[in-house]
Amino acid sequence: MSTVAQSTQPSAARASFVPTGSGLSFGGLLRSESIKLWSLRSTYWSFSLVIVAAVGIALLMSFAMSATFDSTNGALGVDNAQLFVLVSTAGLALGQLIVAVLGVLSISGEYSSGMIKSTLTAVPNRLPALWAKVTVLFSFTFLVGLFSVVASFLVAVPILGAKNISVNLFDSAVLLPLLGNALFLALIAVFAIGIGTIVRSSAGGIASALGIILLLPTVVGLFSMLVGWVADIMPFLFTSAGSEMITPNTMESWQAFLVVLAWVVVSLGAAALLLKRRDA
Amino acid sequence: MIQAQSLTKHYGSKTAVDAVDFTVQPGKVTGFLGPNGAGKSTTMRMIVGLDRPSAGSVIVNGKPYHEHKAPLREVGVLLDAKAVHTGRSAYNHLRAMAATHSIPTSRVHEVINLTGLESVARKRVGGFSLGMGQRLGIAAALLGDPATLILDEPVNGLDPEGVQWVRKLTKQLAAEGRTVLLSSHLMSEMALTADHIIVLGRGRVIADASVADIIKSAAQDAVRVRTPHTVALATLLAQADVTITNVEPDVLEISGLTVNEIGDRAAAAQISLHELSAVSASLEEAYMKLTQNEVEYRTGDASSHTEAEVAR
Numbered sequence: 373m374s375t376v377a378q379s380t381q382p383s384a385a386r387a388s389f390v391p392t393g394s395g396l397s398f399g400g401l402l403r404s405e406s407i408k409l410w411s412l413r414s415t416y417w418s419f420s421l422v423i424v425a426a427v428g429i430a431l432l433m434s435f436a437m438s439a440t441f442d443s444t445n446g447a448l449g450v451d452n453a454q455l456f457v458l459v460s461t462a463g464l465a466l467g468q469l470i471v472a473v474l475g476v477l478s479i480s481g482e483y484s485s486g487m488i489k490s491t492l493t494a495v496p497n498r499l500p501a502l503w504a505k506v507t508v509l510f511s512f513t514f515l516v517g518l519f520s521v522v523a524s525f526l527v528a529v530p531i532l533g534a535k536n537i538s539v540n541l542f543d544s545a546v547l548l549p550l551l552g553n554a555l556f557l558a559l560i561a562v563f564a565i566g567i568g569t570i571v572r573s574s575a576g577g578i579a580s581a582l583g584i585i586l587l588l589p590t591v592v593g594l595f596s597m598l599v600g601w602v603a604d605i606m607p608f609l610f611t612s613a614g615s616e617m618i619t620p621n622t623m624e625s626w627q628a629f630l631v632v633l634a635w636v637v638v639s640l641g642a643a644a645l646l647l648k649r650r651d652a
Numbered sequence: 653m654i655q656a657q658s659l660t661k662h663y664g665s666k667t668a669v670d671a672v673d674f675t676v677q678p679g680k681v682t683g684f685l686g687p688n689g690a691g692k693s694t695t696m697r698m699i700v701g702l703d704r705p706s707a708g709s710v711i712v713n714g715k716p717y718h719e720h721k722a723p724l725r726e727v728g729v730l731l732d733a734k735a736v737h738t739g740r741s742a743y744n745h746l747r748a749m750a751a752t753h754s755i756p757t758s759r760v761h762e763v764i765n766l767t768g769l770e771s772v773a774r775k776r777v778g779g780f781s782l783g784m785g786q787r788l789g790i791a792a793a794l795l796g797d798p799a800t801l802i803l804d805e806p807v808n809g810l811d812p813e814g815v816q817w818v819r820k821l822t823k824q825l826a827a828e829g830r831t832v833l834l835s836s837h838l839m840s841e842m843a844l845t846a847d848h849i850i851v852l853g854r855g856r857v858i859a860d861a862s863v864a865d866i867i868k869s870a871a872q873d874a875v876r877v878r879t880p881h882t883v884a885l886a887t888l889l890a891q892a893d894v895t896i897t898n899v900e901p902d903v904l905e906i907s908g909l910t911v912n913e914i915g916d917r918a919a920a921a922q923i924s925l926h927e928l929s930a931v932s933a934s935l936e937e938a939y940m941k942l943t944q945n946e947v948e949y950r951t952g953d954a955s956s957h958t959e960a961e962v963a964r
Binding site: 388389390391392393394395396397399400401403404405407408411412413414481482485486487488489490492493494495496497651652 | 653678679697700701702703704713717718720721722723724725726727729731732734735736737738739740741744745747748749751752753754755792796797798799828829830831
């Protein structure tokens with residue numbers, strides 16, 4: 373057979389071209405999404421801002437606390453671990469809004485620029501591209517969140533230490549809440565990717581994500597003043613469940629974590645369904 | 653090879669592509685031709701799975717596009733110049749695309765050189781001109797060294813040198829045994845580049861043949877005759893299947909008769925002819941004739957409008 377093929381060399385150019393080389397893989401998609409994330413300036417801006425806000429507010433808060441420490445005579449009503457957690461995570465509230473915007477933009481930016489067509493022709497089954505984007509943004513946001521809270525903790529140590537307030541970072545009453553905050557931050561980014569995929573527009577996506585994170589608790593809070601039972605919904609809102617994950621109030625930490633996961637799963641589930649179904 | 657079978661796409665009540673059947677063969681450049689809104693882009697989007705067909709199917713290299721293990725190595729596609737995030741550099745865009753298929757960075761540099769983007773590769777795509785965007789799109793299409801290339805209006809916005817480059821490139825790729833499908837609404841461009849043409853009009857295939865066959869079937873060859881006795885000649889030649897147009901005071905264009913027939917008859921009737929020549933139809937004319945009933949957005953006829961105004 374092969375000798376026959378050899379002898380028909382002149383007509384070989386007419387034969388169909390056979391493609392060779394490496395194919396699509398999830399590892400490749402993860403690399404691709406990392407390149408995409410880190411080749412946009414907005415990523416650097418957003419993550420820097422998360423860190424600066426966290427550390428800046430931690431600095432401000434620990435100075436304020438140490439300044440008023442003598443007058444309050446140390447009677448802040450919280451133990452040292454709670455105090456350090458409060459100081460280390462206060463600035464992350466702004467970070468949450470930033471990563472929500474970043475999450476929405478990571479996909480809506482592809483729609484508004486037309487990049488999505490390139491992405492989906494490379495990954496015609498579509499969903500692996502979404503999962504890769506989610507994995508990459510989740511991982512980096514978690515790392516940035518963790519860095520933010522640990523750095524915040526470390527700047528607070530000498531300032532509060534001067535007033536003899538000190539705890540061990542690896543005390544589970546400190547470490548677990550810090551990890552929880554970083555985890556919630558990363559889950560907000562993932563939730564926002566879902567919203568961005570559903571809405572497909574930057575303005576609409578940002579408005580929806582921030583609406584759910586910022587506005588919904590206020591609106592439900594106001595309604596609960598009119599209709600009593602509405603107050604029972606409160607803990608099940610995305611933002612409330614996120615904070616209950618760290619400082620349990622009406623439910624256990626793990627229950628709050630499940631509520632947060634449910635929000636993320638619904639957002640991503642709807643996103644996956646629509647991404648698969650709709651024309652790009 | 654691309655094979656479409658009763659491929660259909662509806663957008664609401666509008667039918668963009670209406671049960672088209674066609675096969676794009678490897679080893680030659682196939683032109684996808686049609687006026688704006690004919691369904692060329694929609695068909696291309698369906699081939700690579702961006703749009704889901706309302707009915708029918710299309711397969712590339714033997715399978716539906718999404719079933720391929722290495723889609724970018726099967727099909728390289730340029731859909732429109734700006735399928736790139738504007739905040740990213742050309743280099744990083746290509747690197748991100750290459751990473752999905754573990755295509756080495758050396759190939760990214762190769763396609764950058766091939767498309768002449770070296771000087772702007774590190775700049776953000778947002779500042780690119782239409783021509784540079786087009787080159788980047790072609791670079792992305794070539795990235796996987798694919799067996800099939802689908803290029804939607806590839807010469808749009810390119811300078812004359814770039815147009816010529818695309819012409820050479822597509823012919824070379826076809827000669828390597830690849831399938832090359834490119835769309836255009838410019839017949840003149842197609843005449844120079846394509847071997848085979850599929851003409852679409854209002855979502856239907858109007859013609860699917862080699863360039864020579866299209867010209868033959870759609871436009872009749874005419875004969876140009878220069879004579880001082882136009883009236884006498886016209887009267888002499890008038891019959892049912894002959895059309896005679898007086899294009900200049902002493903020039904007639906006659907179709908339905910051969911050069912020989914006209915010459916002989918004129919000689920027999922002793923009408924002197926100063927010029928007698930065959931005028932072959934251009935692809936442009938063939939195309940206009942094919943699509944004259946299929947143009948969706950027709951330019952208003954300004955002259956007749958003015959006449960109407962004057963008459964009033």
